[in-house]
Amino acid sequence: MTPTSCRVCGRRLRSEKTRARGIGPVCARRTRQTTPHIPTPTPDHHIPGQDELPLVHHQPTLWSL
Template identity: 50%
Template sequence: MSEPRCAGCGRRLKHPTPTGLGPVCARRLNPARIRVTTDRDQMPGQTELHLIPHQPTLWSL
């Protein structure tokens, strides 16, 4: 049985993945990562909006 190889570059894989890519090719082909921001971590140049939940109640109808 042949050892698993990367679908991108052909390197030997120690830990095969469902995509068939090794860690180097996966980073090379998918460089963008989603960045999670918190309330204290705002993006520069953007203003924080205080959103009020608009849940309909008996008194608002």
């Protein structure tokens, strides 16, 4: 059985999407804003703006002989 009123404020839910979620669009926006954003951790060796290049076998040149 899907809820017909918002779990947060008790208002009537009108769309199927909000009924499935159980929370109205205004309350959903309000709760999304209060949830702190936790950034994804980056590896210690990562430098912003620097890309990793694939490793290739060293091909000898005239200067390396």
